[in-house]
Amino acid sequence: MKMNTRNLVVRSIASALAVVLLVGAGSLVFAKAKDKGERVISIKVKRFEYSPKEITLKKGVPVVLELKSLDVPHGFNLPELGVRADVLPGLTARVRIVPTRTGRFVFHCDIFCGTGHEELEGAIVVKE
């Protein structure tokens, strides 16, 4: 099969549109969160580190994670809480989390970003 240039361009345009939608949805999430006085936590991502790497939340208290990439495209995937986002350079990804159970939940990058990609992870700790 040939994955020709045209296909790649179509994919890129589709991705760009998806990003616009994500950013739009993220802005809405952010505006609503601000209205409600919800806590917004900023997370910076670069090869190969999330900063902060560990975030402590309180069970039942919603927060908005605001993610920015400082270099290349990264992912933010938190499967146990059903949350994922593309974190693309120059854009802000926002995801709202309402932690409903206590525990330590690992998040990781799911867009291959280089030699240390497989070590790029962090954790959300939810306490009572």
Added chain:
Amino acid sequence: MAAHINRRDFLRLAGLGGVVFASGLAYSASAATSKDSKLEEFYWVQLSDTHWGFERPPVNPDAKGTLRKAVQEVNRLPHKPEFVVFTGDLTHTTDDPAERRKRMTEFRDIVAGLDVKTVKFMPGEHDAALDRGKAYRELFGEPSYTFEHKGIHFIVLDNVSDPAAMIGDVQLAWLKAHLAKLDKNARIVVFTHRPLFDLYPQWDWATRDGAQAVDLLMPFANVTVFYGHIHQEHHQMTGHIAHHAAKSLIFPLPAPGSLPKRQPIPWNAAEPYKGLGFRSVEAAAESASKYEITEYPVNKA
């Protein structure tokens, strides 16, 4: 078939191969039987996750020798396999495009020592994700393709050239169109790098749109998937489709979710090469969905 009997007898008498796993299901065996003259017995060898260029002595102090040992082991098999397939991560990732090509060239030169007529390749994310498969295509060709061999329809799926670990709509459409030409009882084997199902997403052991490929394959009675990525033997069913993960030839990884972190199992000097190996897969004649998998170590070379 004499060769078949001899090979099996050899395995039994010599005690070669650690584990024999018979893949196949009673309810799919009715799709074709030994009376079906289209079914032929033969075997191939699967090697995976060789990560040429990886250098971490505490994990594998023989990183430059393990692949060569595996090549020697394959060449020592008493009967030549019909073909050898590498299911991705041929090389260890590097940010340097020149170094990537150098590693691929070295890998290709080493595996040229395999005493078989046909060697099939596919990329892993370490080979292809950083440049969307550009270097891989230069050295190995298209990352997804099909081929026929003795009544089996082989499909190679690329779920790594997209750095987001997706097969993608274009390739899924190609797969759908391709499958539309096949009989529902066709004997189908899929080779891919990452699991097509959510094996353990917490460790990124999944393909984001893998379920769409499985859905497309589901109407077919005799489908088996062989893959790599997780550096260990693993067998799982999605419906009637069997998925078999292969060992690595550089370092083993822990069982899914068995440790807090996914990290290589360190080298054990008391048991060198433990957890590493390759496998043979024998297509049985008595059933279109039956495969006999034999695991081989690499420490005898």
